[in-house]
Amino acid sequence: MKKRKVVVFDGLTSIPHVMLGLLTRILAEFIPTLSLIITAVYITYQALEKEPSMNKLGDFIEFITGYIIGDLLTANTAYIHSILCKYIKKG
DSSP: OOOOOOSSSSSSHHOOOHHHHHHHHHHHHHHHHHHHHHHHHHHHHHHHHOOOOOHHHHHHHHHHHHHHHHHHHHHHHHHHHHHHHHHHHHO
């Protein structure tokens, strides 16, 4: 049985996938519909791209990694914002 290897973070070509995931998550805070459209277009593009399946999976993992980073950034921002608002109201 032939082993298949998922190729993730294989060089400079990985950066746009991560950045697009990050951008998509940040946009979800302000323009959710656009974020959904970008995600749908990205998934469709990956499905139609002439590339081995394992490479496509790696690209999707890179996209999700960027999305998770964006989620962590936006979650912390919301938390810090809520703390500042409570502090300002008390003062």
